[in-house]
Amino acid sequence: MNSSHSGRRLRHAVATAVLLAIVAASGASASAADLGVSQETAPARQSDWSVIVSPYLWAASLQGEGALRGIPVNVDVPFSETFKNLDIGLMGVVEVTNGAFGVFVNGEYVDVTSEKTFRPKLPVIGQTEVNVGAGTTTTIVSAGAYYRAFEAPLGGDNAFGGARVLAISPLAGLRWTRLEGNLSVEVPDVASRDVSDSVQWVDPFVGARVDIDLTPRWNLAIEGDVGGFDIGSRISLNGQAYLGYRTQILGHETMWRIGYRALYQDYTKGGFDWDVTQHGPVIGASVRF
Template sequence: MQLNRFVSWLAVTAGFMASSLAAADFDQQRFPDEKEWRVIVSPYVWAASLKGNASLAGFDTDVEVPFSDTFDHLDLAFMGNVEVTNGTWGAFIDLQHVKTSQGEELQSQQLDLGITMNTVEGGIYYRAYEAALGGETVFGQPRRLSVEPLIGVRWSQLKGTVEALGRKVEKQSDWWDPFVGLRVNLDLSDRWNLFTEADIGGFDVGSKFTVNAQSYLGYRTMMLGQPTILRAGYRVLYQDYETNDFTGNRFRWNVTQHGPVVGLSMQF
């Protein structure tokens, strides 16, 4: 039972962190005729719940954990990305860090479990298609529909710590997942924007297969004198990763993470 809980919390943290809410989540703000490189800073929060199954140390367990359970044991979390773009080409890097801990009793002994997940994602995209929709946004840009293919890679690292009877054991696993995808930006009005992105990855390089889909409604405004988009939406991410764990048995992470996302993107 305690081992199954440990596996579930491994999956919870991965779902909270897995992959990224890529910098692609935010519409690049371009002023007319400007092609110089600009920087976009985007903090966000993904409140992910998990459903699937996982295996660790020869034990299989079902994973069905709401975000509220993760939040109850959360010690520290940071999610954000930085993007540079000239309106045609762009590159992004996304950094994520989540640390959870919990205490349990096992046969009258205190058992402390700690999970830390680090994810670094980077990629490039290209604005392959653009169509004018008429009118301008509140930032003085023409309203547009744009389509942007993207390619990238995601590195995930999972650390698990167990402390009991005066002993502390720490194990970790990390893997790389390449991915390819497409994102679409649509200016609904002078202030409202719709962003949708989908990508697939893994390809047996790291995970066997991954699928990511996300969509966000954005509102343009000014914050601290800078053009900013406030975003709210929903994201679904499926990952199927398998390797040998520290016991020599199969470690498998076959989980779908899903939940609401909120954030903002500020251009400098």
């Protein structure tokens, strides 16, 4: 199966997850009635504010199509290639919440540089070596807020002493993306060319979170959002699901998480085009202070 078909299938899957999450959030009141949960007992609110810090690693592969100053590029980069050429990568989320309402900032910075030398079979060049270098810097910062609109008890307490629940939280925010790319080709003693470009945009997005306490220690979190709306990108789709395990680290409530995330962005401006899906496994931890 080629990369374009795989990208379309992945984008359809992400879109489905996003729409399901949003539909679930919009139908929260009806769901409460179906589950037999009275409005007096759902949701239960907390009053104490806390800060949750969540460093993570997203092992993302890239698939799609792009263009740099009008030069088309087929984007098909497995995570192994990115990791091998990684200069620096920083990822993390900071969240402030009182249980009912919360705000969050999610930041990602990835700098990748690769260099290759080869001998092309071209009569003009002969056996002269050609040096090719490519670099990309990706910065994505998302900020938003959510509200726990629906909460249904599942019986018993979780490992942190709170009630086990199924909760749905609509959310909204902004996602700022900055992409910088450069390409250099050098034929020693013959010619060289450098091409570079950068672009940035801001996408509004709306979506929802669904949290389910499977057991006192195990938790399932699903989140999806849709954005862009031709304000920044044409459209963006973000979907993620994590299995979490509650424990303690140095006396702080901690949730170890492992899951999968996919982010699709379709942005075009001038000679710059970015129609790419980033997807892959995620591992991290959330520590409450």
